[in-house]
Amino acid sequence: MSDLTFMDAAELAALIRTRKVSAREVMAAHLDRISSINPQVNAIVAKLDDDACLALADAADVQIAKAAPNDSLSPLLGLPIAFKDLQPAVGFPFTRGSPVFRDFMPAADSVLIERLRAAGTIPIGKTNVPEFGMGSHTFNSVYGTTRNPYDLSKSAGGSSGGAAVALATGMLPIADGGDLGGSLRNPGNFNNIVGFRPSVGLVPTAPDFFPLLGFAVNGPLARTVADIALLMTVMAGDDPRDPGCYPSDPSIFRSELGRDLRGVRIAWCPDLGGLPLDARVRSVLDAQRATFEAMGCVVEDACPDLREADSVFLTLRAFRTAAVLGPVMDAHRDQMKHEAVAEVEAGRALSARDVATAMTRHGQLLERVRQFEATYEFTLCAVNQLPPFDVRLDWPHEISGVPMEHYVQWMQSAYLISATFRPAISVPAGFTNEGLPVGIQIVGRFREDFSVLQMAYAFEQATGFGKRRPTVGSARN
16 A cells, blocks of 8 residues: 555555545556656656546546445456557547647547446556557657656667556556557566567457458556456457457456466577577576476477568568558658658558468468477567667667668567467566666467466566566655
């Protein structure tokens, strides 16, 4: 009870429901934290004024007071949240980090936002993103740059950078995000929190221009794996507005996270078979191999055959970007960042044969990974190939002396996994000598999302790295 802003979301929600603490008290504590921290990190944007936030909290308290003893209250009732600015949410600007949409107000919520509202969250603003969510470094010309709370001179990652920083600093208890090439895992990694990329089709992405093309997912960020599971009980499950969703039962995420992992075979491949990997990241990850062995896992040097995963991902990503942002570029080219324009132009240069070849090779990739999983239940690798980098950079142009040819190449260790359609999570795994966070990426078998959470939970409990708070607001450490 001494610090509501760093309490686990599940515990905090239970205290609110049982009236041991009021939603107003919880809101006031988080508003105080936002007032103190947000000017330094710029994570929460388009925020309601404090009086409006407190009035919403008061309404939640009234709802709780009126509930009968046997009434079932919403699982996230009273928890403040700010939605990622790549999600349309009624009452808030939907800028996507672009000056083109600086003043755009959506007429309807996305399915994900509907679910979060229905679960009882109290929306107070949006979280910052890169322009159009492109790249894993959160800066744009609408709201500015989000900074890493472990070192304000470093990047917060992205595209869910604002959400991750808000969680890491205690400004929010829960957050939503999305992940195409790493946008849940990368900021989770850079900010010492947990970022979970669910299986493609588990959480609705509607409205979506390409609901059946895959790759892009919505999902949760949190400070603990248990809070990730709590959020998945709300986020997961099919919806008729998203034909890309498969039937699933979100109640699986209420199951026991503890599991006996003795004898579980794990493929250990920090660099995914030869990607350039910063020595500081490799050192942190190598030190954690023994943790999995101590848990009883059989850890073996092995790597799935990700041949052509790079070209598959980049081709289909460019194809999708050209279709979605092409009309925007035609009307507002001068207002779009260079990388967005280049991505549209690359997509428009693709031939039908190029796209068909990528789709065919994708099918072959998925089959090779399936065969690999017959031996290994989990694959462990780096989330990011380098620690948080200089916030002034547009993107890292080299890793360990190896030049990066384009603005997302530095995050191959994340987007190659995206191409497999497997569930993957970033869990805090340690720190560099400079005190910068490093996460480990745990990749599971096809649609075995809960198993990934179980492995992540075991590692989290064995290490406790996620309990180390950032430099910003260090009085709360």
